[in-house]
Amino acid sequence: MEYITLNNGVKMPIVGTGTNTYGKLNNDYNGALTNEIPELVSALELGYRSIDAAIMYRNEHLVGRVLAESTVPREELFITTKVPASEEYVSSKDATRAAIDNSLKNFQTDYLDLILIHFPIENKEHLKNTWEVFEEYYEAGKLKAIGVSNFEKHHLDELKEFAKVKPAVNQIQINLKQPNKELLAICKEEGITPVAWGPMKAEDHQKEVLNEIGKAYNKTGAQVLLRYQIERGVVVIPKSHNPENQRANLDIFDFELTTADVEKIENL
Numbered sequence: 001m002e003y004i005t006l007n008n009g010v011k012m013p014i015v016g017t018g019t020n021t022y023g024k025l026n027n028d029y030n031g032a033l034t035n036e037i038p039e040l041v042s043a044l045e046l047g048y049r050s051i052d053a054a055i056m057y058r059n060e061h062l063v064g065r066v067l068a069e070s071t072v073p074r075e076e077l078f079i080t081t082k083v084p085a086s087e088e089y090v091s092s093k094d095a096t097r098a099a100i101d102n103s104l105k106n107f108q109t110d111y112l113d114l115i116l117i118h119f120p121i122e123n124k125e126h127l128k129n130t131w132e133v134f135e136e137y138y139e140a141g142k143l144k145a146i147g148v149s150n151f152e153k154h155h156l157d158e159l160k161e162f163a164k165v166k167p168a169v170n171q172i173q174i175n176l177k178q179p180n181k182e183l184l185a186i187c188k189e190e191g192i193t194p195v196a197w198g199p200m201k202a203e204d205h206q207k208e209v210l211n212e213i214g215k216a217y218n219k220t221g222a223q224v225l226l227r228y229q230i231e232r233g234v235v236v237i238p239k240s241h242n243p244e245n246q247r248a249n250l251d252i253f254d255f256e257l258t259t260a261d262v263e264k265i266e267n268l
Contacts, residue, residue, distance in 0.1 A: 001049060002253060004235055006168040007191045010145045012114070013078055014230045015250060016050025017043045018197065018239030023062040027241050033059060040066045042243040047250055052171075052197075052237045053107075054082035054118055055089070055099060060106035068108040079107055082118035082149055082171075083130065090117075090126045096133040104142065111142050116149040116171055128162050135165050147171070149197075153186050169193045174234055175201035176225070176268050188233070199229050199236040206268045213264060217255045220248060227252045228265050 003011040022039050025031035040051070040063060049072070053063050060081060067077060081103045083089050089099045103112065115134060121127040134146040147169035148159070159167065170187050174180050174196035187194045200222050202210065210221030217224070226249060229236045238249045257265075 001047060001250075002230070004193060004233065006145050006193050007166060008145055008168055010113070010168065012145075012169075012193070012235060013048075013050035014235050015048070015226070015252070016052050016078070016080070016235070016237045017048045017246070018237045019051060019053050019059065019063050020057045020239070021241070022057075022239075023059045029057075033062065035062065037062050037066050039241045039243075039246075041070070043246050044070050044072055046243065046247050048246070049076055050078040050080070050235075050237075052080045054084075055103065056082065056084050056118060060103060064107035064109075074109060078113045079109065080114040080116065081107070081112060082116040085117060085119040085121045090121055090123075090130045093129050093133050096130050097137075100133070100137055100142070111144060114145045114147060114169065115143050116147045116169070117151075119150050120148075120152070120155040124158065127158065131159060131163055135163075138165055145169070147192070153183060156186070156190065156192070166190070167192055169195045169235070171195040171197055171237070173198050173201075174229065175199055176206045176265075177201045177203060184234070193235060194233070195235040195237060196229055197237055199234070200225055200238055202268075209264060209268060213257075213261050216261075217257075219252075219255065223248060223252050224257070224261075225265070227255065227257055228262065231257060231262070 002014045004014050021027045021029050023037040083099050137143045138146050145168040147167040149171040151170050170192050207221050210224045214221050214224045240246045
């Protein structure tokens with residue numbers, strides 16, 4: 001596994017696994033919880049150490065149970081969760097504190113490696129209060145890093161007005177369908193690590209080009225796309241319920257794309 005150093009010195013695995021459909025009936029985001037997460041068990045066995053969760057996914061306690069029962073030491077895990085932007089969680093500082101405390105309980109740990117505001121909070125007072133609670137827990141060592149998700153430039157600018165601690169990451173959609181080039185550049189300029197959700201989304205004609213590129217490396221088009229992302233400093237959070245695909249998504253550290261191939265991908 002390779003790591004990227006966040007702006008506060010914390011090291012984050014450059015590849016992680018999403019969990020938004022884990023432990024749910026028919027692998028459906030809105031499906032009923034099944035109480036079992038075999039896909040997370042296999043991910044840990046294959047070497048995934050960064051686990052991307054969220055309160056909205058409803059399965060924190062299941063993910064936490066698997067992590068607690070695994071033989072992987074806590075210090076090797078990088079656990080991320082996200083606080084929703086809804087009133088229930090951000091209407092007051094106590095509401096945000098309760099959300100964080102409950103997540104710590106769900107993950108059976110005394111600290112989280114990263115916590116994010118899941119979506120922009122439009123009420124500026126609520127945003128300020130939420131971020132101040134994040135900073136409070138960060139200073140106490142209960143959060144190793146704090147950040148945001150789905151924030152556009154104007155959201156980042158608003159946060160900048162009062163934040164004492166700069167967000168370590170901005171988790172946004174970055175893929176060939178939605179390259180988000182301008183926001184990606186802004187994050188890099190600001191020293192905020194971009195984390196890509198949905199990193200492998202691509203149109204069929206784009207997949208054809210990626211597959212063709214992959215032949216020279218004996219890799220799939222999906223592996224080429226993930227490699228392209230990490231080579232430019234983007235953390236990727238692919239997700240699969242299939243152990244073979246999980247393995248393939250990690251098998252991207254033994255080759256480097258040529259400048260010509262990078263240009264081909266850029267042109268897509």
